[in-house]
Amino acid sequence: DAGVTQSPTHLIKTRGQQVTLRCSPKSGHDTVSWYQQALGQGPQFIFQYYEEEERQRGNFPDRFSGHQFPNYSSELNVNALLLGDSALYLCASAMTGQGAGNTIYFGEGSWLTVV
């Protein structure tokens, strides 16, 4: 049973460009969340998708957007990249309906470097 998978693992973009990161949740999971982890910091919640809709959002600008597909996979899009967007982007999945009793699983992350 594959866990949470993310792609690409590493990428380099130029300021002003756009990037799309992808995530496939663990089998059986229907909720996908995205986190940004800047160097030397803890992960920060970006947003969460459930039933193909954004259910809640952290303190991130509209340049950050996402999508969830019918198969529960998800994309994170960042427009007009800034140097400060350089970070590890983590995808997490869970099964709705069990509250905190279910375990939240994280992928290995996508390392984004903006130059």
Add this chain to the structure above:
Amino acid sequence: AQSVTQLDSQVPVFEEAPVELRCNYSSSVSVYLFWYVQYPNQGLQLLLKYLSGSTLVESINGFEAEFNKSQTSFHLRKPSVHISDTAEYFCAVYFSGGYNKLIFGAGTRLAVHP
């Protein structure tokens, strides 16, 4: 406001010595508590969690954490560390009604020296 504070950014320790990594939280609602570990250039792995019941929870690799509601703390301890425990440790809190959203502390870098 809901927040998580890890009081030490770095903890150096010698191999086989005991260690405690501190975590405090602030919340007006019920919480569920987690410790995650991150090895260099890797994602997050769940180390242990407290949901309910016994306030002392243990992991399979010798770590334990105790939930103290009165002190709003969830400190992580290990009686004897190994070189392989060198990693970044994150305390995370799920606040009741939070739809599987975790709030993380800034992390504590545990460096185990021979």
